[in-house]
Structures are given as structure tokens and as C-alpha cells.
Amino acid sequence: MSQPTPAALDHLRVVELGDFISAPYAGKLLADLGADVIKVESPAGDGARAHGPFPDDEPHPERSGLFLFLNANKRSVVLDLDTTEGRADFERLVGWADVLLHNVPPADLERWGLTYEQLSEQHPELVMVSITVFGYDTPYRDWKGYALNATVASGISYRIGDADRSPLWLPFCAADFQGGVHGAVAAMLALRARRQSGEGQHAWLSIVEVMGVYLGGAGIPTFVFQGQLRGRAGKHMAAFYPWQVAAVADGYFEVITMVDAQWQRFVELMGNPPWREDERLENRWLAFQWADELDEYWHPWLRARTKDELAELFAANHIAFQPVQTLDEVVASAHLAERGFWQEVEHPVAGRYRTLGAPYGLSETPWAIRRPPPLLGQHTDEVLDALRAGVAAPAPAAGADGRAR
Amino acid sequence: MTPPLTGIRVLDHGHVWAGPLLGASFVDMGAEVIKVLAPGRTSGVSMAGARTIGVGTGAPDDPLSYHGYDRGKRSITLNLGSPEGKALYRRLAAASDVIVENFSAGVMSRLGLGYEELSAVNPRIILASLSATGETPGPWRDLVTYGPSLAALYGLKSLLGYHDDPFPREDTADLDPTAAGHAFFAILAALEWRERSGRGQHLAMAQGEATMQRIAEPLMDYFINGRVASTQGNRYPGMAPHGIYRAAGDDRWISIAVRDDDEWTALLTVAGDAAPTLREARFATLAGRLAHQDDLDRAMETWTAGWEPMALTERLQAARVAAFPVMGPPELAGEPNYLALLRSHTELDARVQVGADQIYQSVPWKLTRTPGGIQGPGPATLDADNDYVFGELLRIEEEERGRLRERGVI
Numbered sequence: 001m002s003q004p005t006p007a008a009l010d011h012l013r014v015v016e017l018g019d020f021i022s023a024p025y026a027g028k029l030l031a032d033l034g035a036d037v038i039k040v041e042s043p044a045g046d047g048a049r050a051h052g053p054f055p056d057d058e059p060h061p062e063r064s065g066l067f068l069f070l071n072a073n074k075r076s077v078v079l080d081l082d083t084t085e086g087r088a089d090f091e092r093l094v095g096w097a098d099v100l101l102h103n104v105p106p107a108d109l110e111r112w113g114l115t116y117e118q119l120s121e122q123h124p125e126l127v128m129v130s131i132t133v134f135g136y137d138t139p140y141r142d143w144k145g146y147a148l149n150a151t152v153a154s155g156i157s158y159r160i161g162d163a164d165r166s167p168l169w170l171p172f173c174a175a176d177f178q179g180g181v182h183g184a185v186a187a188m189l190a191l192r193a194r195r196q197s198g199e200g201q202h203a204w205l206s207i208v209e210v211m212g213v214y215l216g217g218a219g220i221p222t223f224v225f226q227g228q229l230r231g232r233a234g235k236h237m238a239a240f241y242p243w244q245v246a247a248v249a250d251g252y253f254e255v256i257t258m259v260d261a262q263w264q265r266f267v268e269l270m271g272n273p274p275w276r277e278d279e280r281l282e283n284r285w286l287a288f289q290w291a292d293e294l295d296e297y298w299h300p301w302l303r304a305r306t307k308d309e310l311a312e313l314f315a316a317n318h319i320a321f322q323p324v325q326t327l328d329e330v331v332a333s334a335h336l337a338e339r340g341f342w343q344e345v346e347h348p349v350a351g352r353y354r355t356l357g358a359p360y361g362l363s364e365t366p367w368a369i370r371r372p373p374p375l376l377g378q379h380t381d382e383v384l385d386a387l388r389a390g391v392a393a394p395a396p397a398a399g400a401d402g403r404a405r
Numbered sequence: 406m407t408p409p410l411t412g413i414r415v416l417d418h419g420h421v422w423a424g425p426l427l428g429a430s431f432v433d434m435g436a437e438v439i440k441v442l443a444p445g446r447t448s449g450v451s452m453a454g455a456r457t458i459g460v461g462t463g464a465p466d467d468p469l470s471y472h473g474y475d476r477g478k479r480s481i482t483l484n485l486g487s488p489e490g491k492a493l494y495r496r497l498a499a500a501s502d503v504i505v506e507n508f509s510a511g512v513m514s515r516l517g518l519g520y521e522e523l524s525a526v527n528p529r530i531i532l533a534s535l536s537a538t539g540e541t542p543g544p545w546r547d548l549v550t551y552g553p554s555l556a557a558l559y560g561l562k563s564l565l566g567y568h569d570d571p572f573p574r575e576d577t578a579d580l581d582p583t584a585a586g587h588a589f590f591a592i593l594a595a596l597e598w599r600e601r602s603g604r605g606q607h608l609a610m611a612q613g614e615a616t617m618q619r620i621a622e623p624l625m626d627y628f629i630n631g632r633v634a635s636t637q638g639n640r641y642p643g644m645a646p647h648g649i650y651r652a653a654g655d656d657r658w659i660s661i662a663v664r665d666d667d668e669w670t671a672l673l674t675v676a677g678d679a680a681p682t683l684r685e686a687r688f689a690t691l692a693g694r695l696a697h698q699d700d701l702d703r704a705m706e707t708w709t710a711g712w713e714p715m716a717l718t719e720r721l722q723a724a725r726v727a728a729f730p731v732m733g734p735p736e737l738a739g740e741p742n743y744l745a746l747l748r749s750h751t752e753l754d755a756r757v758q759v760g761a762d763q764i765y766q767s768v769p770w771k772l773t774r775t776p777g778g779i780q781g782p783g784p785a786t787l788d789a790d791n792d793y794v795f796g797e798l799l800r801i802e803e804e805e806r807g808r809l810r811e812r813g814v815i
Contacts, residue, residue: 008598025618029587033594051643053626065625136771138745144727148639148647152660153742157649158733160565160576166649167658167731168574171564171637177619178579181586186770188593189434193409193775195600201774209746210769212737214426215582231656231733237575243553245562245573252573254557258421262549315548322554324573327623328633330560335543341614354628359615360591363520364606365598 007034008365012191015040015097016074017090020047021147021173022131022207023103024070025180030099030187031073032358032367038093038383039074042081045376046071061376062349068373069355072345076374077383081112092387094119094126099187103131103179107142116202126200127190131183133175135206147173147207154211162234178215179207233291241287245324246299249306252324257284265319270301347372406775408435413596415503416441417478422552422581423535423588423612424507425474430589431503432477433768434777439501439794440475441494442787444482444813477780479790482815485516489814494518496799499527502605503592507612510536510546520607530605531595535588539611552580552612559613561620568638583619584612645694646672649731650706652714658731659714661705661721666691671724675717680708791815 012035016027024039024046031037039046048067054060061067077093080086091114094100100119102109109115116128130136133145133153148169151157157167169175186203194200230238237243242263243256257263263284267276275297280290287294302310307323314321325333336342341357358367413436417428432438483497484490495518498504504523506513513519513534520532537555538545545558556562556578566573591608599605617624622642623634639648644664652659663669669691676683682704687693694701709717714730721728737743746767768777784790795801795815809815 006598006602008594011601012597029590033591053622053629053632053642055629057630065629066622069621069625134742135746138742140722140742143722143729144725145729146644146647146662146664146727148641148649148662149660149727149729152649152658152731153729155732155734155737156577156579157658157660157731161574162567165567166639166651168565168567168576169639169649169660170576170579171641172620172622173641174579174619178583178586181583181590182769184590185430185586185593186772188590188597189409189770189777190772190775191597192593193406193772196409197406197775199774201772203770203772205769205771206746208742209767212743213746213767214586214769215579216577234574235572237553237577243575245557245575247572252557252562254554254562256551256553258551318549320549320551320554322548322550322558324557324562325560326563326633326635327560327620327627330558330617331624331627333545335538335545336614338543339539339541339611339614356618356621356624357614359587359618360608360610362591362595362606362608364602364604365595 005368006365007368007370008362010034010036012036012099013097014038014099014101014187015090015093017100017102017104018046019103020051021066021070021176022179023101023183024048025177026101026129026131026183026187027074028070028072029181029184029359030101032369033362033365034370037074038097038379039071039076039374040090040093041076041078041376043078045078049376060349062347065353068345068347068350068353071373072355072369073371074374075379075383076377077380078377079380081114087112087114089384089387090114091119091122093383095123096387098125098127098191100126100128101131101183101187102129103183105132105142105144106130106136120200120202124200125194125198127187127194128200128202129183129187129190130202130204131179131207132204133179133207135209136202136204138206145208147175150175150179150207150211153208154215156211156215159230159232159238161232163232167232175207175211178210179205182210182214233288236288236291238288240284241281241291241294242284244291244295246295246302248302248310248323249304251307251326253302253307253310253321254324255302255321257320260284262320265317266298266321269313269317269319270298273297343369345369345372349375408433408777409772409775410777411435413437413503414501415439415505416497416501418504418506418508419474420507422474422578423585424505426582427505427533427535427585427588427592428478429474429476430585431505432780434770435780436503438478439497439790440478440480440784440787441483441485441497442480443486444484444788444810444815475783477782478784479793480784480787481791481794482788484814485518487812487814489809489812491517493795493799493809493814495523495526497794498523498530500798501527501530502596503531503533505533505535505588505592507535509549510534510538510540524605524607528604529599531592531599531608532605533588533592533608533610535584535610535612537612539614540609552578555613556580556616559617560624561616564620564623564634564637566636566638568636568640571635573636580612580616583616584610587615587618640698643691643695645691645698646701646705648702648705650702650709652709652712652717652730654713657714659709659712659717660729660731661709662727663694664727668726669694672721672726675720675724675726676708679711680704683708788815 014037018024049061053065134140151169161168415438419425537550
């Protein structure tokens, strides 16, 4: 047996009271670097278990693709927080944990008596991370929001879509994933502060703010500095020209020329057509207003060529345009295969399935799937028995209860 | 309480967006971040610098150029192409904790400043390399990309557009900040590991692979069922209604999302008798609403079109239905929740004032005990901190610094 590879966070104990995507994705980031993440589920289970995608669309709590992606490397404990016993067990778990990660509405925590103020009385070293759409210390704290509403409230949607049709969100709950990333960041920051002071704290974030400010979606800087309001421009982005999706013979291409050299190279590649002298192209920050007319100069050249042909041409000429790849094309990519990106996991109920690999490489403490996603309540007895017996640290059962490649 | 990253020194080679934003995240939470740029460069400006946003001269001595993602950073000039410059850089690396770069794959190694070389002078160094497609060999390694084209290559773009039209629409480019967020987390984890092991490490990220995580759901559907998702519009599996609907007024819209039948019942109580179509039996269950989504969306819009979007939002929220109006910068700049977020814990720091009293930036991680905040404006010039870094940190005498300057090393 070779020495086990060290994991960056294998000393961390995390309780995840997480439903669906945001807090579970934060938990995943921690768990995939080795943290012992205990996922507290209601008797009905995390909503992602009921969401799918399921094989042949037949719902099954252990076969949801979204759940499987988000919850590998975690343990599952079922607690009914509406009961006194459930809450007592939860408090014991909190006493064991370094971090409590949650995305439940603040009002629910108040109803259960599990607010930061209440929990930190007994556990001043606790780091509690709250990930909600509208934030904690804010006027809309108790408003309901899903990823769609968060995208809209951040200002992101204001700029996506056609001028005469509805604004668009970033599909598949991109906002919730952002909430998860920054929840994990907040946990690490608070843990670092605890190293210095010995004190825990409450760290919260608003998914709206993450989307609007960290992702720059609100366009507030542009508005403030330029007084310019850029709305929806459909296939174009209302900024410098060209920045757009364009049709080619067999699909679509992303065309973006942030720097002049890129634009000049592209024009040369097309054989230096005379229209390059059109004075409207002189300042590409202003050219956007004539985008539809200017497009006519070069769109026919693109439409006469295939994605493969163009991808090769642009790569050879160091031009940053890339094909809009469909998901099957992405999965078939030789590049991702050569990097060993995709992973396979063996699961006791779902069987062997493929999933996404590491978001980053860490040379000393690599990302890894060490155990498959838990069955609902799989670790309830193991964890609660240890806690009730007063064992300070319920260790994961020896050996991996599944294998991952 | 000091912010949590106080005492951490970061060398920032970020350019355009992902790198500079990552550096800004470190600054906001208390780290000392030093931008490293080649001497004589006229444009060391990150994406939210003034040149890009269309004001200021873009000249290196124009302070407006640095207020965006270079807020609070120090800046030095150093020629990494010269042997003397490399030697100075190694000394600087020895005095630093984290190095952030988003050059093309392999650039640092070719300069002789790869992880092997840097960890030899400082085994505690954490080098974060945010390339587009990864540093290992593969057909995409040397591609030139920007966030939006990388999003196309990794499949994200194929999903964004109207559900009835496969032509993708352009988006606001979330690839760079998504990569930066993931990298920030991973570096903090590496710092945590360093506390325990005494050792640094190399974080190598392919920005495309980090960002692709957020489309795991349709990728899993492809793996499980062989279905290839296309443009989604505002729809989402398992929820209906789930849309952005026209409201009263010029180009006014409201987002409404319903996850289960209880929320639907609550929505109907708000609608009252005003929208009889919504009460049709085929819409009564989630399965029915999903099966008749086109009709449902039309019926929703017939109803919402009569409402001012915030008035309807307030009604729906009172009934525990998720809703919010589409807002742009002018409204957001005065929107109470947004203002509360910007001001929480960072109060005055939340504003960087550049000629106008306007809100510009805030820090999303609200640490109640050790908050971060905007630390100050960007550096006034590219070499603003040469004396501090080469003089105070590396203890190079003034005379010698003069010689280095003459030879174009700094």
C-alpha cells in the first residue's frame, strides 16, 4: 500500500445543513479537499435527491444526477429539526464541528432556536456560514428567492437577451453555484481569523451581491464612470465591437476581439477586404452602435466555413474566437480526456456513473473523490451513537465504503 | 479586529479580469498585494481600469486607471526577462506567501520562474496559475481565449438563449470571476495546509474546468440519459412557472419562480380573480404546469403585464412566493437591499470615490467579527511602490536602485 495522499482540509469538521445547490456546493468544495462533511438532511432528504436528472426520468432519491454531483465525499445524517430530539442531536453535532454551513431561511433557524447567537453561546469557536439569496443583515432578509430571482436582482439579467424579448438568467442555477463558491471562501476566511484569535464568528453572504458585485453583472462601474447604460443586445454584448455569437456553416462561434491586434489578425485572415477602412471601425468602443451593418461585412465569410475549419484557422493564427460546443462535443473533447478530467464513481445504488472532475489541481494535496455520495441517512447511527456516547469526534468508518477512480 | 488575511503578501501578475479580481479579493480581506509589471509598459491596467471603462487617459500615471480591480494594491516594475530581474524576483518570492498569475500556460516556467524554481527559494510559497485550459499537454493548451470564448469551448454558451431558438445569446461573461472565486478558495485551503505542514504548493487551474462545474446538471443528464441540453430560456427542470415576465411599463419585467404546489396555491391567492386562466385544472399540479409550459407562460404574462413589478413582487413575497423585478444600474444604485449589502460592515469603505459620490464596489464575504473592506484606491503609477519593495523589503540601497532603473531592470 502506498502512503495515503494528504488532503489540505482533512482536519476540518463541517456540518452542512444544506438544501439543493448553494450550501451543498460549498460543502462539496470543502469535502473534496478532505474535510469531514456531515450533511444533515430532513427525513424527506435534500431537495436535490428529488430533482434529477434520473435514469429514464424515474425519480429515485439515490439516483439524482444533481445530488450525486454535489454530495460525494460527505456523510448523511437524518435529523428532524422539528423535534426536540432532532434539535438536541443537531446541537451535539454543532459542538463537534468547526464549521456550520447552511442555506436555510433565517426564520427557520429562529423557529428552531438554532441561530448563530444561540449556538455560539455554547460554542464560541464555531464558524457559521449563511448563504442566502438576499443576505442576512438586510431589508429583504426574509424574502424568498431562487437562483432565477438572484440573477435578476443582481442586475445580471438586465444585460442578457434581446431588446424586444425577456431578459434571460444564467441557466441551471449558476447563481446558486456562485453562492456555494463564496460560502466556502467565507468559511476559510473565518477559520483563518479563528487561527489568530481563537474566536469563531458568523459569516454570511448574499447571492445577489456575489452575482452583482463579484461577477460585475450590475454594470454599476460602467454606469457610474461612463454614465452609460448598456441594455440587452441579444447576440451581441453592448461593449466593444465585435463581442458576439455568430453563425457559421454548422453551428455558432464566439467572436471577441478585446485588443486591436486580434481584430487586425482576423481581418488579415479574411484577405484584408476593402471594408476594413470603414471609419466606423476606427474606434471599436463606439462601433457597437452600427453592429448590425458592420456584421454584414464579415458574417458571410464565417457562414461559408465549418466550426472545425474555423477552429483550426483561428488556433493557427492565435485568434481568440472559439466554437460554441454542444455538451456532447465537450464530453468528446480529446483535451479533457488527455487531462483525465472526467471521473467515474461506483455507487451502491446508482451503480457506476461518470461525473465531473477537479476544478483545480493542487500539487501536494490533490482534489479527490474518496467516497461516493451517501445514501439518505446512511451515517445517522454511526454519527449519533458516537455523539451520544460522548465521543468527541465521530470518525468516518474505517476504509472507504466505495471506490472512486 | 484586523481582516483575516493581514500579514499575507501576494505577488499579482494578473491581467484582464480573473487574475486582477483574485488579487483584489486578497486586498479586500487584508493581504498586501503587489502588482508586478514590466518597466515601460503603457498599459498595465486590469479590466475594470479606466481605459476599459472609457474614462481617463489609460496612461500609467493616470490614477483613474487603477481604481477597479487594482484597488488597494501596491505596484512595482520589474523586468522578468533579464537575469538581474529574475534574481530580484526570486528574492521577492522568498519574502512572499502567494503568487497569482493568469499568463498563458507555461509562461512562468519558460521564464525560469516556475513552481520548481520558486519553491526552491521559498518552500512555503503558494503559486496559483490560472491558465485557460490547463498546463498539461493537450490539443487546447496553447489556444488564445478570453472568458466568453472559453465559455463557448467548454459548453456553457450552448445553454444560454431562448428555449425556442437554438442561436445562443451573448452574456455578461461569468467565466473569469467564477474561476477567480474557485481559485480564492483553493489558495485559502493551501494556506490552511501550509499552517499544518509548513509547505506551500502549486495550484494549477484550467479556468474552463472550474467554471464547467456550474453546468454539472445538464452534463450529468448527458451521462445518465444521453440528452444534449440546448438553449434553456428562463426555464429550469422541475419548476414551473419559472420565468421573467413582462410587467406594466416600458421594458419592465418580473422574475417569478415556483418550486412546488404549495407555492403555486399561494401565487393563485395573489392573482385572485384577475387571472382565470391560471386556475385551469391542467395547471394545478407541477406535472401539469411543466407539460403546458408555453400556455402557462402566456397566462402568467397576461396577468403580470398589468402590474408594476415591485408592487407585484411585494404581494408575492408576502405570500411566500419567490419574485423580484429586473433592475439595472440606475435602480440598483438606489435599491435598499443592494445598499444594505454594500454598506454592511464596510460602511464608508464600500465607496471608492472617483470624482463622484457613487457606490462602486463592496466585499461579499460578510465576516461579522473580522470584516474586510475596500482598503483604498489603486496605485498612482506603475512603479509607485518600487522604493518600498526594493528599498524596504529587499534592502537595496538607493544608489543601486538607480542603477537598476537605468538598466531597465526595474
